[in-house]
Every structure is written in C-alpha cells, then in structure tokens.
C-alpha cells in the first residue's frame with residue numbers, strides 16, 4: 001500500500017528535535033490518511049543519562065565563529081577546559097563565548113594539555129586533516145568542522161590510518177545530517193522505508209560573487225566540490241554507505257577570483273556537478289554552486305526501491321517495522 005507523509009511539523013524532524021518527542025501521533029495519523037501534517041506533540045524535558053562531564057578543548061573562532069556554534073559550552077555533560085585561536089582577539093572572543101578562563105596560543109599547544117579528553121577543530125578547511133591527526137596523536141578524541149580533508153586523498157588516507165591506529169573517536173560534524181529533512185530520511189531509510197537507494201540528489205548552492213573572508217584566504221577561488229559534504233549528506237548521511245566512482249563537470253560564472261592564475265588552486269570553476277556511483281549499485285548527483293545568482297540553500301532528495309522523499313514529504317510503502325521506528 002502506498003502512503004505519503006508530510007513531516008515538517010513533527011517535533012522529531014524539526015531542527016530542534018532534541019527537546020521533543022511523540023512520533024506515535026505521526027505514525028498513527030499516517031496510517032489513516034494519505035498525506036499527513038503531524039501536530040506537535042507534548043513538550044518533554046531533556047533528562048541527562050549521566051553526570052559525567054567530558055573535558056573539551058575548542059579551537060578556531062574565525063569568520064564563522066564556528067568554535068562556539070555547536071553549543072558545547074552550554075551542554076551539561078561538557079566542561080570546556082581551554083580554547084585556542086592563533087589570532088589573540090579571536091582567542092579572547094572564543095574564551096568569552098565559551099565562558100572559559102583558559103586559552104592556548106595554538107592548537108599545537110592546546111593538545112598537550114593532559115586535562116583535555118576531546119577537541120573540537122573549527123579551524124580553516126585546508127588544515128583540518130593535519131589538525132585532527134595532531135589531536136589524535138595526543139591521545140584525544142576529535143570532532144572536526146567539515147570537510148574532513150581539502151582536496152587531498154593522501155591526507156584522507158593518513159587520517160583514516162591514524163583513526164584506526166589510535167582507536168579513538170573521530171567525528172566529522174556535517175550539519176546537513178541534522179537538517180530536518182535529512183534526519184527524517186535517515187530514520188526512514190533505517191526503518192526500510194526506501195529499501196535500496198537507487199538514486200539521490202544533493203545540492204549546496206552558496207552564491208558568492210566575492211569570496212567570504214577566510215584564514216590565509218583559503219576560500220579565494222576554492223574548488224566547489226572540495227567542499228562536498230553539505231550535498232553528499234543526502235546520500236552518505238542518509239544511508240551510511242559510500243561512493244565508489246565519480247565523474248564531474250565544472251562551470252564558470254565569470255567571477256574575478258576564478259580567472260587563470262587568480263587563485264592558488266589553479267581552479268577555473270565556480271560551480272561543479274558530480275555524478276557518483278554508489279556502493280549499493282545506484283547513482284547520486286551532487287553539486288556545489290557559487291555562481292547561481294542569489295541562491296543559498298542546502299537540500300536533497302532520496303529515491304529508493306520502496307519509496308522516495310523530497311523536503312519533508314515521504315511517498316512509499318509502509319510496513320509495521322517502519323511504524324514501530326516512528327513510534
């Protein structure tokens with residue numbers, strides 16, 4: 001039997017899903033109507049499962065002030081032991097944002113602090129892999145702002161090898177995975193609501209006729225799909241599976257930073273579109289475009305053998321297993 005659900009109003013699938021519960025209402029409503037916009041369920045207060053406070057270090061308070069963006073400083077199970085940014089004013093800003101009294105002049109100094117168990121790396125993208133390996137080598141878990149590596153397969157392999165050798169936790173903090181639609185897609189995939197995903201699409205449009213400021217100008221002329229994860233989350237973040245082959249085309253919107261010799265990457269493309277083969281024998285079309293006038297959005301869709309989803313609307317075959325997961 002085919003059903004359609006609209007999920008945008010449901011607490012679990014809103015961005016602030018952590019404070020809410022009550023999927024039973026959605027599942028129950030979905031059993032009786034073809035298209036359902038679920039009513040918000042009752043508020044439920046968050047209950048800690050432990051008193052343990054993980055001792056964190058946070059590094060990087062650049063253009064996006066990303067070190068403080070995940071709210072570790074407000075989490076009851078986290079103690080921000082120390083922070084760092086190479087630029088003293090930014091370091092002070094991060095101390096203030098995290099209400100933290102201790103700082104180090106660099107990540108390389110911070111990782112030597114034996115009181116720290118885990119580090120959030122929010123530094124410039126080209127340094128991520130190197131910085132994460134430095135953290136792991138100092139026997140600390142690491143969470144990293146995206147992307148994991150920046151245009152270097154070799155660094156990716158080194159990072160993987162370091163994670164395996166140390167046995168420590170590594171997390172790439174892809175924010176699209178916690179967008180309401182992507183999160184809902186993951187839950188539905190895990191419940192079997194898509195079956196095998198045959199095709200998926202992911203899009204990161206970020207119109208920028210002039211580059212966003214960045215540490216040592218790493219964003220000037222940057223290669224669009226060296227920053228793929230907001231798009232690829234709509235396959236990898238949904239299924240946990242992998243890409244096995246790719247071909248890609250690029251375009252040029254005519255911005256000055258992408259003219260020959262105008263950037264360190266020798267990159268002429270403002271926009272790139274990739275077609276991937278997936279490890280389950282399907283395909284994915286993923287893009288990153290900076291040149292489409294005025295468009296700034298991260299989105300995607302998933303198409304499987306048992307259903308498909310765009311935005312918060314699921315169309316597909318429901319079975320008892322699926323309903324139990326939502327309950």
Ligand SMILES: NC(=O)c1ccc[n+]([C@@H]2O[C@H](COP(=O)([O-])OP(=O)(O)OC[C@H]3O[C@@H](n4cnc5c(N)ncnc54)[C@H](O)[C@@H]3O)[C@@H](O)[C@H]2O)c1
Nearest residue numbers: 060062063064065085086106107123124125145175214215
């Ligand atoms: N939605 C998302 O997931 C999202 C959004 C915005 C930014 N980001 C990512 O967050 C990261 C930070 O973005 P940004 O725009 O703030 O970067 P940025 O380039 O403006 O700033 C990077 C900061 O890192 C600091 N830094 C570099 N090396 C250091 C070291 N060894 N020790 C201490 N500090 C060091 C620099 O001084 C600088 O202040 C980037 O990788 C970006 O890709 C992700």
